[in-house]
Amino acid sequence: MNDDLTAVFREEIRDLVESLERGLLDLKTRPQDAGLVNQVFRDLHTIKGSGGMFGFVALASFIHDFETAFDRVRSGKAQVTADLIRLGLAARDQIPALLEGAPDPQDIRGSILRALQALTSDPTAVPSMPDLPRLTFCLTGPALALGARPDLVLTELATLGATDIMAVADTMPALADLDPDTCCLTWTMSMPATVGKADIEDVFLFVEAEWTLDMAVNNAPLPGVAVVSADVSAATTASPAPAVSASNEAEATVRVPATRLDTLMDSVGELVTVEARLTELARQSCDPSLIATAELVTRLAGQLRDATIVMRMVPLRSLVARFRRLIHSLSDTLGKPVEFIIKGEETELDKTMIEKLADPLVHILRNALDHGMETPAERQAAGKTGEGRIELSAIHAGGEVLIRVRDDGKGMNPERIRAKAVERGLIQPDAQLSESQIFTLVFEPGFSTAETVTEVSGRGVGMDVVRRTIESLRGSIDVESRLNHGTSVTLRLPLTLAIIDGLLIDVAGEKYTLPLATVQEIVELPAEKSQASLTGDFLDVRGKFVPFVRLRTMFDCDAPLPESQNVVIVEAADGCIGFVVDHIIGTNQTVIKQMSKLHSGARSISGATILGDGTVALIIDVPQLVALARPQGDLVKELAA
């Protein structure tokens, strides 16, 4: 049980540390934001509190001193400076080591703390003790007349842990003016930090009283009655105490190990498959009650599937924190100040996708800063602001998520990329390439135009990994760039990896599934085009010429031709292309199964799915098939060689 609790604690600490880092980085841009200072302080406070509770004494005492520094900032005795942020981040980095109980032979922690203290200490202030929140209350109106008993209230507060209780008699009138039904005393006391506003509200539930819980009493004079009302408003506008917010969150969310979600998703995948089989059997039986039941199962399986997919969705925010840190330290190292803007961090993606996206995005961001961004001097010479701008944005678009990294740096030079690609033997010197095709060359293995290899990037490894990872997620990459205006790299990703809507097609008696998201439209193949011809084939779709390929040829089928064939027009990277199929069977829920390693050579196939009748249908990898269908490029190369 202890292990369980410790695991929960570690998880909580991880979140808090993440939130702390976010807060510190936000403070860098908005140093005057009192809310942020409070947030940082709260995070520190909660880490200290739970650390102490779980016996991480070293952690608790380290955080205590860290917290003290921020307490000074909070109470206005110290300023948020770049040094403070840097020290704060350095201190934050010590937390995982403290959690692991790692030793600190060089006394890094001590020096960080001393630096923090030096930075925030106020020479006139007494070295601080941890200040406990101070509760002040007085009974108002006819409270006493209504039977309120201050002694009982005080007893109740004492059971909450109130100490140092004092009565303030400043407003006591002369004896002649004293109304025995009015309480003229005000009480103040120290409350433990764990007591939240809600606990105190409970005490005063049936008592007419004015009270305030002041967190920031730091050697300040005790508040008299006159300031009580002002403090009430301050207390209500301040954020709730940590204990309260933590308990609310615990009610709203439940932590589940990721493996359980994977198991659930697998089971739902099986269920969807079985459901398809049941529907097929029900249809064949023609038994109305069985058909009705099968329909019910279909609906429920659909709901369960959607719920499971949503459960696996994780906001991009969980990734973004480390990117901000990366940009922050990288821009320091490289001497290129940048403003890092994040838009749409609430955009949700399947959790496996989020995990796999981390490395590619790190590569892209590093490249943007290292290669894309100029130095401040270069920027000013080019008439730009000294501080660069890198924007990471994420939006949902249809069944896809678009993640874009845009910088306002020097942009990519198509001529230089082309020259480099020719030098590296990636393309022929006279290859005809569009600008966007040239830009995508940077994702080829071994390509790098950086003249100097820096510690950060420039070795030409990385960008090809980016492309491979994105393709393995069934996504694609677009690059746009304007010289001196910047570059934007867009990752297009499917929402989920596990189940897609598919279009089931028949090619010479074999069944294949096309991802429905890629399908544009379906037309009939004109009779005069039904035979394969040697020349390139085009279809006239409402005045647009659409090239098409025959899947029978692509898949080496030699069954006799059916009477009529259909053309499925799909969206490819550069325009539409038609796939000639025998006929369309319909749409289906496609639970994606990975192909074995033995079939990694079947490039036109991205996976497989099990149909209602128990047979396997292969899922067509549209971009790969389009690429395979385009041998002309090679022909051009060969002729040129």
Place this chain on the structure above:
Amino acid sequence: MSELTRKTEELTVLTLSIGKQMLAIPAANLREILDPLPRTRVPGAGNAAPWVLNVRGAVVPLADLGIPLGILDQTSRDAESDARRFVVLEVDIGCDKAIVAILADVVHDVTAIPADKIEPLPAASQFPAGFLTGLYRGSDSFVLLPDLSAIFTTLAQRSAAA
């Protein structure tokens, strides 16, 4: 090889035929033996593992060991006989375990063979030495012991390079 070097021990194998050639598969690799199921051709997959099957909800490649082992006697290979079975195996591909199925024209039985009866492949054999761990004399002909891990790892590498 480790099973074979323990001289005093026995190796439990499943014997099956591809064409007229008998093979022995270590029982440790055996998962199940299935009656023929509908199989799906994988375009561009090559002829050694040209299909996939649905084995209890998993998509499993179906391989023909006759191709890598160079079993030339292909008489009756393409005829669907009643004796044909799909043998599902768990093999090592590289460092990972993977489930694959192989075609068997006839499945015979499970027997224990004394390890010292297993002989190395003669140097002048027509079979690819890298894909066999040895052979032994059966009741009426010799039986090949395929090196499943070597065969499937090679097939996977060849596929990845294609």
